Amino acid sequence: MTTETQHMPGLHPDMPPPPSEVGVVGWLRHNLLSSKTDIFLTLVAIYLIYLLVPPVISWVFINADLSGDTRDACTSGGACWVFIKVRMGQFMYGLYPPEERWRVDSTFILLVALMVPMFIENFRHKAWLGAFILFIFPVIGFYLLAGGSFGLEVVETPLWGGLALTLVISIVGIVGSFPIGLLLALGRRSKMPAVSAFCTGFIELWRGVPLITVLFMSSVMFPLFLPDGVNFDKLIRALVGVTLFSAAYMAETVRGGLQAIPKGQYEGAEALGLTFWKSMTFIILPQALKHVIPGIVGNFIGLFKDTTLVLIIGLFDFLGIVQAASTDPKWLGYSIEGYAFCAFVYWIFCFSMSQYSQSIERKLHTGH
């Protein structure tokens, strides 16, 4: 036994890892080619991508037509984006009079401007701004969109449409359903049997039926409920239906948050001598709501997608107006372009909201 064969620390430098284990080659070996099945799966996946991606890219970009104003401009055999370009104004605003469209724009620009500080972490007046958005902004928005005073021309709701209507319905739905949902969730957990039975029944009733029956109910049954001579606009009836429907879902989401709060928090609040509403406002709800923000965003995504159903009761939301445009004899045969554009817009909205909700979820997870 000589010292040469023994390992002496520092005598032999560390060998670098074999080139097949690091870098691009190592990554490929580990993630795509680790076994026979793996190689087979990779080949199948590449074949699938080859089947799907090149035709789609050539349809959307390479062979597509964008210049021109009529269908005669679409000659290359790919997508005819001219259709979308020509109808863009309608897709966005519906039949809202073109000279009044600045009102729609300014409503949404105002909303975005108000929302931006809410996402700034160090902004100190979030509560006031939130209250402004919840209570004052809807009034401003209503007068801007509907008109009738301040020298603005009246725009009847049947003229509202397109993406603007979709946004109006989903924003009103979510803003309106939040307080109702909160009360329902608190009511369902109440110790008073009549209150909790009423809230449970209400929630389960709305959650058990499809939105479409709720919309049918709002369009054919609401008029019967009202005294003779009183009649609401079709849009308002749909809004009531959508709001009540999503309030039930909101209630269940909030209830999940309430259940996650340890009992000690309730007891602590009681021990401090706080009343029910004070303990809710200052102790329980701030903690519970923080936990359910991802759930609320999820509800909002669901509601945003569900607003498409209003086209069945004859409102022209974004999908409704695209559908109507694709049956226009002047542009017959270009429905795929319409649906693709519509899907793209919905996808951008929903995907970015779900990414936002996931980032919040990650941020909240570090707490404990």
Added chain:
Amino acid sequence: MIKEDSDGPPVVTTKPWNDPKVRSIFFQAVLLIAVVSFGMYIFGNTSANLEKQGIATGFGFMGTTAGFGIITHLIDYSEASSYGRAFAVGLLNTLLVAFSGIVAATIIGVFIGIARLSKNWLVSRLAMVYIEIFRNIPLLLQIFFWYFAVLRALPSPKNSVNFADSFFVNNRGIYLPSSIFEEGFSLVIAAFIIAVIAVVFVARWAHKRQEATGQQFHTFYVGIAILVGLPLLALIVTGFPVSWEIPALKGFNFKGGTVIIPEFVALWLSLSIYTASFIAEIVRAGIQAVSHGQTEASNALGLKAGPTLRLVILPQALRVIIPPLSSQFLNLTKNSSLATAIAYPELVSVFTGTVLNQTGQAVEIISITMAVYLSVSLGISAFMNWYNARMALVER
């Protein structure tokens, strides 16, 4: 108020409006009165309105002749049938599309969910792209896409896509040969039922023997052999008492055979694809919820990959998967009501659409529709609660 008493402890008296019990009764009474008076207000308005419009209330209309046709029906139906019959046809069509949608969505969803967990980078990315695309596009848009852009754009019956001269695909639907059962086919059905019973008994016996002796038995292969073999034997004995009616082009359309209408295909495809994207995420989360130590422990016990998945991973993953999965099944059933946008004759389309338009019995029809969905929902959730309780972790 605390009264200082010289000998006893201080006596606390509360004003009646500060007493929680009195308050609770007061609030509940207010709520009850509000709900009841609101209900009476609505009831009064509704009956006044109905009287003015001359609509008789009640469910008598269910027996009246409907007078409209329904394109596809599972039970006998004609224009002379009653509204009640039309209701049953719509309900059965809803259940049909919901059931086939649930089966397809589960298969696609489990497949995509497992692919999402694949160690292969490309496969898991493809699964992610599928999930992110389909769950972020409104279902109604997907239905429209399949119906108007794909199925309606298929060739006309004259230029049908032809498979082996017996399957035809065109813009009127998918035409398949239909089977006509002749005399003696009941024997084949009986053979199949006997086979199913036999398989159950074999499985029980194999399980008992394994418990007692440890010897394993290939129940799976034997079961398949019995299930296929026995009916086949019966078919041979009775001399194949089945004939096929092949659809044929007559005039402008196909006659004979079975047709699957494009409305059904569009609805079924979009419901399955859309719901599958949610199921995939549920399956992924469920499998990830089982800690890796379980797999390692089961390998250490000498279990092979199959039994590891079947006996260790799945029972634990299912516990996490079942509750959200059941709510997806419910969503699919409720979403099948979107069929009304493409006029597939399911419950909402037939009953809340056509029948409501013809009779004007808004209150009755919408109440019945809501009651149907509500009872399906409550039924499924009751079943799932029972299943959940059975599967729940037994803490020792």
